[in-house]
Amino acid sequence: MTFRSQLKIRFGDIDRAGIVYYPRFMHYFHVAMEEFFINELNIQYHEVIDKHRIGLPTVHLETDFSKPFSYGDDIEVEVVVQNVGNTSITFGYRVFKQGDTQPRIVGHNVTVCLDMNTFKKMQIPGWLRERLEAQL
Amino acid sequence: MTFRSQLKIRFGDIDRAGIVYYPRFMHYFHVAMEEFFINELNIQYHEVIDKHRIGLPTVHLETDFSKPFSYGDDIEVEVVVQNVGNTSITFGYRVFKQGDTQPRIVGHNVTVCLDMNTFKKMQIPGWLRERLEAQL
Amino acid sequence: MTFRSQLKIRFGDIDRAGIVYYPRFMHYFHVAMEEFFINELNIQYHEVIDKHRIGLPTVHLETDFSKPFSYGDDIEVEVVVQNVGNTSITFGYRVFKQGDTQPRIVGHNVTVCLDMNTFKKMQIPGWLRERLEAQL
Amino acid sequence: MTFRSQLKIRFGDIDRAGIVYYPRFMHYFHVAMEEFFINELNIQYHEVIDKHRIGLPTVHLETDFSKPFSYGDDIEVEVVVQNVGNTSITFGYRVFKQGDTQPRIVGHNVTVCLDMNTFKKMQIPGWLRERLEAQL
Numbered sequence: 001m002t003f004r005s006q007l008k009i010r011f012g013d014i015d016r017a018g019i020v021y022y023p024r025f026m027h028y029f030h031v032a033m034e035e036f037f038i039n040e041l042n043i044q045y046h047e048v049i050d051k052h053r054i055g056l057p058t059v060h061l062e063t064d065f066s067k068p069f070s071y072g073d074d075i076e077v078e079v080v081v082q083n084v085g086n087t088s089i090t091f092g093y094r095v096f097k098q099g100d101t102q103p104r105i106v107g108h109n110v111t112v113c114l115d116m117n118t119f120k121k122m123q124i125p126g127w128l129r130e131r132l133e134a135q136l
Numbered sequence: 137m138t139f140r141s142q143l144k145i146r147f148g149d150i151d152r153a154g155i156v157y158y159p160r161f162m163h164y165f166h167v168a169m170e171e172f173f174i175n176e177l178n179i180q181y182h183e184v185i186d187k188h189r190i191g192l193p194t195v196h197l198e199t200d201f202s203k204p205f206s207y208g209d210d211i212e213v214e215v216v217v218q219n220v221g222n223t224s225i226t227f228g229y230r231v232f233k234q235g236d237t238q239p240r241i242v243g244h245n246v247t248v249c250l251d252m253n254t255f256k257k258m259q260i261p262g263w264l265r266e267r268l269e270a271q272l
Numbered sequence: 273m274t275f276r277s278q279l280k281i282r283f284g285d286i287d288r289a290g291i292v293y294y295p296r297f298m299h300y301f302h303v304a305m306e307e308f309f310i311n312e313l314n315i316q317y318h319e320v321i322d323k324h325r326i327g328l329p330t331v332h333l334e335t336d337f338s339k340p341f342s343y344g345d346d347i348e349v350e351v352v353v354q355n356v357g358n359t360s361i362t363f364g365y366r367v368f369k370q371g372d373t374q375p376r377i378v379g380h381n382v383t384v385c386l387d388m389n390t391f392k393k394m395q396i397p398g399w400l401r402e403r404l405e406a407q408l
Numbered sequence: 409m410t411f412r413s414q415l416k417i418r419f420g421d422i423d424r425a426g427i428v429y430y431p432r433f434m435h436y437f438h439v440a441m442e443e444f445f446i447n448e449l450n451i452q453y454h455e456v457i458d459k460h461r462i463g464l465p466t467v468h469l470e471t472d473f474s475k476p477f478s479y480g481d482d483i484e485v486e487v488v489v490q491n492v493g494n495t496s497i498t499f500g501y502r503v504f505k506q507g508d509t510q511p512r513i514v515g516h517n518v519t520v521c522l523d524m525n526t527f528k529k530m531q532i533p534g535w536l537r538e539r540l541e542a543q544l
Contacts, residue, residue, distance in 0.1 A: 010303055011317065012157040014150070016207040016454070017463045017524065021148040023438065026431035031282055045283065046344035046424070055425045062470045068527075071152040072318035116425065119476075146439055147453065152318070153327045153388065159298035166295065167418055181419065182288070182480035191289045198334045204391075208454035252289065255340075284429040286422070288479040293420040343424040 003040050004076040005032035006098075009069055019068035025105060026061070029093045032077035036091075040079075041131045054125070055114040056089065063093075063107030074098040081135040087121045088112050089132060139176050140212040141168035142234075145205055155204035161241060162197070165229045168213035172227075176215075177267045190261070191250040192225065199229075199243030210234040217271040223249050223257045225268060275312050276348040277304035278370075281341055291340035297377060298333070301365045304349035308363075312351075313403045321388060326397070328361065328383040335365075335379030346370040353407040359393045360384050361404060411448050412484040413440035414506075417477055427476035433513060434469070437501045440485035444499075448487075449539045462533070463522040464497065471501075471515030482506040489543040495521050495529045497540060 007028055015021035037045040048054050069075060076096045083090035088110055095105035115122040124132070143164055151157035173181040184190050205211060212232045219226035224246055231241035251258040260268070279300055287293035309317040320326050341347060348368045355362035360382055367377035387394040396404070415436055423429035445453040456462050477483060484504045491498035496518055503513035523530040532540070 008306075010299075011152045011306060011321075012159065012299055012302060014152040016147045016150040016154075016457055017465065017522075018152075019465065021435075021438075022466045022469075023148065023431045023434035026434050027282075027284055027429075030284060030429075030431065034280075034283060044344060049283075049424055050344065057425065057427065057473065057476060058430045059473050060471070061430075063468070065465065065467050068465060072316060072322065114425075144442075146435075147442060147457075148435055148438060152321055153329065153386075155329065157299075157302075158330045158333075159295045159302065162295035162298050163293075163418075163420055166293075166420060170416075170419060180480060185288055185419075186480065193289065193291065193337065193340060194294045195337050196335070197294075198332075200332050201330060204329060208452060208458065250289075283424045284431065286424040288419045288422040288426075290424075295420065 002078050002080050003036050004078045004096075005035040007031065007075050007077055009071055009073050009075060011071060014071050019070055022065065025063070025065075025095065028075070028077055028095065029091075029107070029109065032079050032093065033091060036079040040135060041128075043131075048128075049116060052125070052128075053116040054122070054128070055116045055119075056111040057114060058109045059088070059112050060110040061107065063105060065105050067104040069095075069097065069104065078103070081132050082108055083110075084124065084129060084132045084136065087123055089124065138214050138216050139172050140214045140232075141171040143167065143211050143213055145207055145209050145211060147207060150207050155206055158201065161199070161201075161231065164211070164213055164231065165227075165243070165245065168215050168229065169227060172215040176271060177264075179267075184264075185252060188261070188264075189252040190258070190264070191252045192247040193250060194245045195224070195248050196246040197243065199241060201241050203240040205231075205233065205240065214239070217268050218244055219246075220260065220265060220268045220272065223259055225249065225260065274350050274352050275308050276350045276368075277307040279303065279347050279349055281343055281345050281347060283343060286343050291342055294337065297335070297337075297367065300347070300349055300367065301363075301379070301381065304351050304365065305363060308351040312407060313400075315403075320400075324397070324400075325388040326394070326400070327386040327388045329386060330381045331360070331384050332382040333379065335377060337377050339376040341367075341369065341376065350375070353404050354380055355382075356396065356401060356404045356408065359395055361396065410486050410488050411444050412486045412504075413443040415439065415483050415485060417479055417481050417483060419479060422479050427478055430473065433471070433473075433503065436483070436485050436503065437499075437515070437517065440487050440501065441499060444487040448543060449536075451539075456536075457524060460533070460536075461524040462530070462536070463524045463527075464519040465522060466517045467496070467520050468518040469515065471513060473513050475512040477503075477505065477512065486511070489540050490516055491518075492532065492537060492540045492544065495531055497521065497532065 094103035230239035366375035502511035
């Protein structure tokens with residue numbers, strides 16, 4: 001069973017065209033990733049940053065949007081680990097309207113493991129790699 | 137002449153009711169304050185934080201909104217210094233649609249001077265106090 | 273028992289000073305109000321707008337912030353109805369760190385009942401007044 | 409000369425890692441596109457939506473981020489028209505730190521021309537196609 005984060009579209013997420021402002025989906029992806037960390041990887045994302053001093057900035061993203069979302073739609077954001085490289089992690093995302101079988105949005109983000117003290121790339125540490133690979 | 141920051145309302149600032157989502161005005165206030173620092177106090181706000189290690193968190197705010205703004209409205213956010221206390225600074229804000237003489241939004245924020253290294257209140261340093269008082 | 277909405281502070285809610293960017297609290301207030309509508313008033317807020325064509329723009333707000341919040345803090349936003357006028361509704365908000373007995377943020381918003389078709393003030397309709405007054 | 413929009417990174421655009429929260433770049437892209445419309449296509453984007461009743465939702469985006477931005481960085485967002493299809497327009501974006509010759513972010517968005525009254529795809533109208541093709 002892949003992980004899904006249940007989110008609600010909020011009043012302020014809507015743009016002048018009456019649909020969700022597309023940058024908000026990048027925010028939803030991040031929120032869902034934060035939920036994925038605590039629910040699936042068994043660590044709070046703020047501990048990754050503040051305690052382990054590891055950052056995961058996005059270096060590449062691709063997203064397809066096939067149908068807009070409106071205020072009042074309840075959504076599910078699916079998060080999967082698609083690849084674990086030496087220093088990079090690729091997260092896959094799909095956004096469903098609750099109850100739908102077809103996603104309306106499909107994307108992935110390549111993130112890179114960063115030492116927050118030096119802001120340099122680093123190898124994914126063993127404890128994190130193990131948990132990520134268990135998701136493949 | 138009081139300082140005014142020229143801002144544009146953006147496509148993504150609109151809410152489901154078709155007007156500017158009111159938390160965005162608090163963001164506009166902050167943006168206008170950042171412009172006020174460089175234009176009137178002669179220092180970049182990021183230097184205040186990063187170089188002088190001073191933060192100015194809001195501890196009290198009051199705002200009146202008399203008329204909404206729509207996408208396409210160009211606005212002017214007036215910033216004034218209303219009070220300089222021992223550790224606190226009160227900024228006043230008024231938001232005008234360009235060309236209007238009456239503001240649609242009037243508010244003020246009390247901020248407190250914080251030592252960013254200790255996160256404790258501190259006296260406003262002389263160099264900042266001087267520049268602020270010159271605005272009264 | 274007053275209503276409380278459980279929210280998480282998100283990675284992107286933090287500002288350059290390392291604490292929650294204060295306009296985000298206005299967003300949290302709105303999110304909590306949306307939750308209050310469905311949980312306490314028994315109607316989705318999007319139905320108020322889209323079906324009943326009623327908007328509730330904020331015309332006055334006051335907020336006190338006594339202590340900042342950081343990434344990783346779980347919060348509870350309490351929502352109460354403080355006043356029901358002829359055309360206005362005042363919502364009270366208090367924000368707690370989970371487990372705390374003292375709120376860190378206390379505020380209220382006066383909103384006005386707006387006919388979304390004409391954008392003119394209107395009397396609060398009976399069905400809504402009843403539900404709001406039951407909360408006083 | 410390609411069009412560039414001058415933007416400032418704001419205090420509230422920063423995330424817990426101390427760099428610009430990446431969804432903000434999607435917002436910057438949109439802001440730069442709004443500026444591109446008035447400066448290069450000679451029409452306000454809000455007129456496209458409100459007067460011509462045309463929307464341009466993003467259906468595909470790809471972005472590469474090679475270096476993060478910090479608070480205090482002034483940026484230039486370059487906007488070009490990369491392709492004009494029957495119903496789609498592809499905008500290319502590059503984000504530079506002011507003074508740099510190499511962009512830190514390179515991306516493009518495919519948008520689709522939507523009739524805002526029916527929310528159905530439509531052919532790009534002649535007046536808009538002409539202006540877009542003049543940019544190729």
